[in-house]
Amino acid sequence: MTAEPSHCASLPEGHVTHTRARNVKERLIETALFLAAFSAVATTVAIVAILLYEGWSFFQHVSLVEFLTHTQWTPLFEKAEYGVLPLIAGTFTISAIAVLVAIPLGLMVAIYLSEFASHRVRETVKPFLELLEGVPTIVYGYFALLFVTPLLQKIIPGLPGFNMLSPGIVIGIMITPYVASVSEDAMRAVPMAMREASYAMGATRFQTAMKVVLPAAISGVVAAFILGISRAVGETMVVAIAAGQQPNFTFDPREHAATITAYIVQVAMGDLPHGSIGYQSIFAVGLVLVVITLFFNVIGQYVRRRWREAY
């Protein structure tokens, strides 16, 4: 109590101005932080705006009905057709294969690391997972084309060199560490008291993991799935290299196909004149990609809320 007045008395005379200077500094910092946060929003808005603007020009030439219902996508041919369905089919098929690989595998890895592995095993495996996440996707692309495809050809006779199965599996492997790592974080965040309650009832480790920890962590685990699906849908290099680049309206994983992203890369690297319909078409399909990703995010939000087991 006695120290305070003496401390006040020792303040410099101009301490009122000093306070004002501090307020200005605080305001500047706040503004800078706001701008940083705003840049994320602004970038998103700008991307959607450009997609809409260029896409709008595209739809001046091609009707929305043709775009959404025709089953041929041949913008680079003499007789151009603009039916986006083959690209969607390719994207869907490859993503579905990837998700079928990544979700079970990623979940098993997460359950093992979170509930079964000893501290030492976990500390050894985790860095490897993170390392795998950092491998450039082009490496996975060649891995698919030069290793997985020949392997699959031995199992499935007559499998063409370009097919959807191989890149699907490889993308699945590629996003597994991601799904595993995010799911594991969610599961580890479940309080130990939940596990103790389960073990005290005579539950095994596996029962505890499946009936208590996983449901309690479900919102984080579903978030991991959604992030994984979004990455599979948006993955470009692996499919551009290993699936062939010919749009093909089929869901047969043995067939070659092009995805939305593979098509964008093909056109963006070609020399189509700026402003041509072909050039504008990549913005139209880009818009489709954004809508698909948005759709999964909305589903993810819904599922998280529906299955939420808050602890």
Place this chain on the structure above:
Amino acid sequence: MDQPQRIVHEATGVTLDAPVKAQAKGFHFYYGAHHALKDLNMPVAEKRVTALIGPSGCGKSTFLRSFNRMHDLYPGNRYVGEIRLYPDDINLVSPEVDPIEIRMRVAMVFQKPNPFPKSIFDNVAYGLTVRGMKNRTEIADRVEAALKAAALWDEVKDRLDALGTSLSGGQQQRLCIARALAAEPEILLLDEPTSALDPIATASIEELVTELRDRVTILIVTHNMQQAARISDYTAFMYLGELVEFGPTDEIFVRPKKKQTEDYLTGRFG
């Protein structure tokens, strides 16, 4: 009423009015190199309430958690000696005994209510589903019986689908007791079950413990000496990992034999 039994427990020389359900015999416990429990010898009488009291850090919770092998969940823990469980006469801390089997027979309620983030029904049914029970009607019957035994049925019977975590603290703790009771354990371990609760909820849990006395053997850790005096039949006073004194609760509280016990009970330390 049965004739009151008179059984003399050899190691402590205390006369019990019920058969021995479990007993510690030369029991030690180590957290890594830390010798947390030293040479404990005491019985737990069947269908009686035994209280473990003592100052913080005396090892009473550590001792309680040995009865259902909770220490097995963490590396570096070690049991030495025996805790024998009757009538089988097995050493429940022996490495050859499956801890899961022990936990199915010895249930536990924790200090802080820890219902699962599931429905009230699923919380109580948990121990049954873990045991592989499939019959829906049987599960429903057992859940109802357990909720009634835990004096919670009337409050939750119309909302069994509501989340267990949506209940009040006292209700959550009674839900945890119901969860433990549904599996019909032989021993119920209560680890300071009222320390996180308000006085009214505490009173309802104490009343419940008294009612459950006829159904199940209860071992309770409490920080609250009045609580031990109110609800227990036998009391063990522990200090620095050792058992100082064990005896019928009224004798411990009225005529403690050891000076340390008396000093603790009269508030001279602890």
